[in-house]
Amino acid sequence: MASWSTYLQAIFYIALLFFVIPIRIKGPDQAESQFQEYLKRFNKTYDDPSVYQNRLHAFKQSLQTIETLNSKKRNGSALYGLTKFSDLLPEEFFQTYLQSNLSQKTHSNEPKRHHHKRATVPNKVDWREKNAVTRIYNQGSCGACWAYSVIETVESMNAIKTNKSEELSVQEIIDCAGNNKGCNGGDICTLLSWIKATNFTIQRHADYGGKCGRGSAGVHVRDFMCEGLVGSEDVMLRLLADNGPLAVAINAQTWQNYIGGVIEYHCDGDPSKLNHAVQIVGYDLTASIPHYIVRNTWGVDFGDGGFLYIAVDKNMCGIANEVSALRVL
Template sequence: MGVLVLALLCCLLRAGTAAFLAPAGTRLGEEGGGGGGGGQGRPPWDGGGREKEEAAAALRESAKRIRLLNSSSKDNATAFYGINQFSHLFPEEFKAIYLRSIPHKLPRYIKVPKGEEKPLPKKFDWRDKKVIAEVRNQQTCGGCWAFSIVGGIQSAYAIKGNNLEELSVQQVIDCSYNNYGCSGGSTVSALSWLNQTKVKLVRDSEYTFKAQTGLCHYFGHSDFGVSIRGFAAYDFSGQEEEMMRMLVNWGPLAVTVDAVSWQDYLGGVIQYHCSLFYACQVSCCLLFMTMSPPGSIPYWIVQNSWGPTWGIDGYVRVKIGGNVCGKSD
């Protein structure tokens, strides 16, 4: 599934949040298990209130899948997988809830020569600039597409010298036309709606997240709102260095990727097997927030909207280069 890279121009874009390694869950496939991170000390997942037999069957399937994923890792630097908050779901259920971004065919990015370019920094992290909001949790709402663009807009607003505000995702879910709320949507359609209508996003405290699609509310007399004045969306296949330049020069990038195997992700750097079990790749909207290549494996740090107990406190690391998980398609 292709990747969607978005960079809002003029008025806004940039986003992300923080965390560092400490896997949240139990690792299967090796002695001693795993642990730590945002979910350290949590009890085993109990199936989320489902029928015990059904939850147990899903958990057994998860255990088999996790062992296979971990056995395919070639060294200790690669990603590792285990029991987490999604283990009680069958893969089809997980995809139906969390991988609901509608892909768009995008124009290929064509670089315009601008003379000699400055070398890229060895490490760059927008979190260091204090312009990244906390990891959010979409719960059972298939609104990852809305979380990614709102995260980008609120960080763009902060990068321009304003206070970092938590903007309303629910407003986009309820009001963006040509989308389906918590049943899925397109980042391009949502940004087009924001750009054409000049709708101002209000604070989350004014239009709070409900984890379900609701009636659209407009705030014509609100004393605060953030709008956009343009955006760009490109296919960066084979051009990850240009993605890095876009990240450094414009801010964090909203993308869609193949995230099927992320159901079981605990930590480490994903280098392959993004869709080990499925020929059909399913897109999920995320937010590229930083690039960080401190060791032998350079990687992107990606913010998700599955809450801070997933992955590395709500983040995932994906290898730079090789178009891993289709991130630059």
């Protein structure tokens, strides 16, 4: 016959099954479950436990940021959600894909600022429909948005002139342009000044062999403007309608989790916050929120197939602080 101590031991171990074990095998919280789904969706793996926890921490912070950004919106406004950048802390995203103190790099070409009355322009312009916009590029971790935005605009202007769309060599500009820092940053106005002053030949992508100044065939910039048009975005609309796409400096800090819609909130226009450069390829004044059509360089898996939309007439994201238009020979 079993002793009382045996019965007590049995009861104790059964109690462990009901109370202790369930606590110890507690599953991941909801955010971690979302993170695991996120890793599958974006085909990411973090085998190192420490790295995994760091990325999970960044992901949780992105969830909070997304909730905040989506708290103020209306029909058609920007929508924020999970992107390939959502497992980065904001400072990591900035250091990898943006530039600091971009406004300080324009000292030799301070944009002029002036005001104009609104001129009559077409309600909608989209240079993609006229075969004047090449494919979406991906700059990766190379901070050469300044080179991409200018070369994209040279490509567009050359296509408008010749009725033939060709890719030019961004790498040539990264390697060769003076007064800029390659993948460590640069400025669109400074670049255009250098291209014009040196009468630089911008080679086709397929022709560039890695040596500066060796190209005999290519495209030359005829002339350009670089101006501050805050309060005069009608001039930007007129340039887009009459001349072609524009290269602009911009503040992209809050774009980390952008997935679509028109950005009209949460995007500071202060010139001291400029940290990126993009191309504007058109606008739509007939939309519920009139907007620019902006081409980015973070791949086709960013935003709307590589594009995003920014509200007109608000200097949203600083889009009118530094505006460049050009013509080619």
